[in-house]
Amino acid sequence: KRLLRYINGSTDIGCHLYPQAQLQLHAFSNSDWAGCQATRRSTIGFVTFLGTNPISWTAKKQLTVARSTTEAEYRSMASATAELTWITYILKDIELYLPEPPILYCDNMSALQVSIKPVFHSRMKHVELDYHFLREKV
Template sequence: MSGCNPIGTPLAQKHNLRRDDPILVDATNYRSIVGALQYITLTRPDLTHAVNLVCQFMHQPGASHFQAVKRILRYLQGTLDYGLRLLSRSSLSLYGFSDADWAGCLDTRRSTTGYCIYLGANCISWASKKQPTVSRSNAKAEYRSMSTTTAELTWLMYLLRDIGIRLPAPPVLFCDNTSALHLIVNIVFHARTKHIELDVHFVREKVAAGDLVTRLVPTHLQIADVFTKALSKDSFHGLRSKLGVLPSPTSSLRGSDKSNKSLATN
């Protein structure tokens, strides 16, 4: 794939990937490539959702699944010089974005949880994973996603405390679903949501104890969208920049050198 044509996004917006693909491919080759892509997601959060999706077909990959893997490779071909930017000087504010793609899985109708967590301007943790149970409403899917993100925020807060870093304020969790936010602060709603696992409600306890602050974020500013669904090229590139996935400064310098050389020869 070294000579392939680059593409703007790692995943098609209407991919329709399902388990049962009648045309099977070499499973060993598929697993080898996808396994390598998993390592890349450690420093490339923009690939997380696409790689998470193709990982779900490891047991019996088909032609459509392998085409999705090839698309990821084409996207990588055009972004070889991209990486996660980490600033040495940044604030110590801890905050996260939580989102869910309700019933996004075409086979099980389970939702996908996505989140990203920042320390100041630096993205330090992210994930895209399928939820363990089916959610009967978008609000419940979002609430479960907030629970997962809260657990990660709590762990990071304790980790920072162990290494001697005290946060100036409680962590902030951003969500774009008003109904999910109402579940946290309104006790009346809880009588109608007993079928949600009890451990999910620890988000409300964190807020009540002052250990977490929740805020509404407009949908177009929801960075975690990139971890739950396939986006258009413009939307994807905008959120990719907000994650801090940018071209290497040295690649820009190399490009300038080439331009200067071409000007000199002309």
């Protein structure tokens, strides 16, 4: 009942898509390290844009406790990369080909450095699976 009342009362709210001369697929990812006071799990989030139009977004707690901000941000980047890959496949299925590869923005220099240069020391070995997934897509 509550959901139906909400939908009925918010018919003027929605996502608006605007035509673009060039469609660029890009995403912004972020996380808060150990943000949950009870479990110390980080919250990851990302928003994906096609041109200037937001087309997908998420915010959720990570399944495991991150040992550093780099790890939390890196896992957020991996989730955003999976979403960008999925959207790219969908666009190809409807024969919409992008002029450029998708771009992922992240505000953590350490996480960006790990994605560029694979230096896995003892503090980052447990992140290796996400690294290989992200590296494969970059």
